Amino acid sequence: MTQFLKTTQVGIDGARTLPRRYYVAPEIFAEESDRIFTRRWLCVGREDRIAAPGDYILQQVGNESIILLRDQGGTARAYYNVCRHRGTRLCEEHTGRFSETIQCPYHAWTYALDGRLIGAPSASEIEGFSKADYPLHSVAVESWEGFLFINLAEDPEPFALAYESLIGRFERFNLPNLTVARTIEYDVKANWKLLFQNYSECYHCGPVHPPLAKLTPPTSGENDLVSGPVTGGFMVINQGHQSLTMSGRSCGVMVGDLPDEDLNRVYYYAIFPNMLLSLHPDYVMFHTLWPEAPGRTRIFCSWLFHPDTLNNPAHNPEDGIEFWDMTNRQDWHICEQSQLGVQSRAYQPGPYSKRESLSVQFDREVLKALGHGRPV
Ligand code: FES
Ligand SMILES: [Fe+2]
Numbered sequence: 001m002t003q004f005l006k007t008t009q010v011g012i013d014g015a016r017t018l019p020r021r022y023y024v025a026p027e028i029f030a031e032e033s034d035r036i037f038t039r040r041w042l043c044v045g046r047e048d049r050i051a052a053p054g055d056y057i058l059q060q061v062g063n064e065s066i067i068l069l070r071d072q073g074g075t076a077r078a079y080y081n082v083c084r085h086r087g088t089r090l091c092e093e094h095t096g097r098f099s100e101t102i103q104c105p106y107h108a109w110t111y112a113l114d115g116r117l118i119g120a121p122s123a124s125e126i127e128g129f130s131k132a133d134y135p136l137h138s139v140a141v142e143s144w145e146g147f148l149f150i151n152l153a154e155d156p157e158p159f160a161l162a163y164e165s166l167i168g169r170f171e172r173f174n175l176p177n178l179t180v181a182r183t184i185e186y187d188v189k190a191n192w193k194l195l196f197q198n199y200s201e202c203y204h205c206g207p208v209h210p211p212l213a214k215l216t217p218p219t220s221g222e223n224d225l226v227s228g229p230v231t232g233g234f235m236v237i238n239q240g241h242q243s244l245t246m247s248g249r250s251c252g253v254m255v256g257d258l259p260d261e262d263l264n265r266v267y268y269y270a271i272f273p274n275m276l277l278s279l280h281p282d283y284v285m286f287h288t289l290w291p292e293a294p295g296r297t298r299i300f301c302s303w304l305f306h307p308d309t310l311n312n313p314a315h316n317p318e319d320g321i322e323f324w325d326m327t328n329r330q331d332w333h334i335c336e337q338s339q340l341g342v343q344s345r346a347y348q349p350g351p352y353s354k355r356e357s358l359s360v361q362f363d364r365e366v367l368k369a370l371g372h373g374r375p376v
Pocket of ligand 1: 083084085086087088104105106107108109
């Protein structure tokens, strides 16, 4: 989706795409799950998915099911969906509201929303049993600008350290106060890395996205984060157009207090390993990516607007939503074609162009996280 030409070049000469096994091998996929998706911060969407005390959602992370809930004191918490008795899944429904407790459906062990075990029928007969020894296994939760993140590591790197470059960066965009107008779920038959690589360059925009290329020249803009876990920059909206919408006109009020220079820009950031954040003058779009298999990724895309846009029928948020739903599908399709090609025995790593420097950086971030000094 995005493009960045005038990058501060970070030495990508000679860079080639990853070998086939990175897109097909179950062993690499398992390594990624172990070293990336159970160690890094993962965006699970907006705070208001669990707005009231007791509200919960289930989030699948690979083979793990995580319960994310709002406790009675208003704190967001997360737990493995695993009973401390015999391990049974506590919760089946993907979303709902707990009364004041979580009760296992098997033998009715009962937990408070802060994770404490508060009821375990007949367990007092077990020698040496103490409820205090069996709280739910917790998962770290962090909130940033209205987004919730979880981290399955036992001792996660603090969020503010892991994403230092994000902190305070988008204050002008008023992110905490924006509202989701729509979320669309996509089931894409492509490896998650192909989708990140795709987002990180606009070399493909001319051939794949003629309508997008008309609104933002594929070689416009500049990168401002060129290495590390967050990469991206901006592209310029052509004169005569105001936003990325079907009509080319704004589809709502400005999301925040934006300076003039932001009024003809779209900012794109890839946030390793599962979030893509795209900031337009009148709406913000974000994707979360959930790898399900080497060749399969579930994607959620949401569009955020200023409440004044959503409360005023004169605005038409659909104009932006439709534009990116169309563009998303173009991306998913080409990534699925790419997956089919890299699965071939004929595929060999090919040379990256200078216009794909952020895709190169992404691959490097993957290899670093896997502890592969070079592709294996
Ligand atoms: S497995 Fe949960 S109460 Fe027995
Ligand atoms: Fe694209």
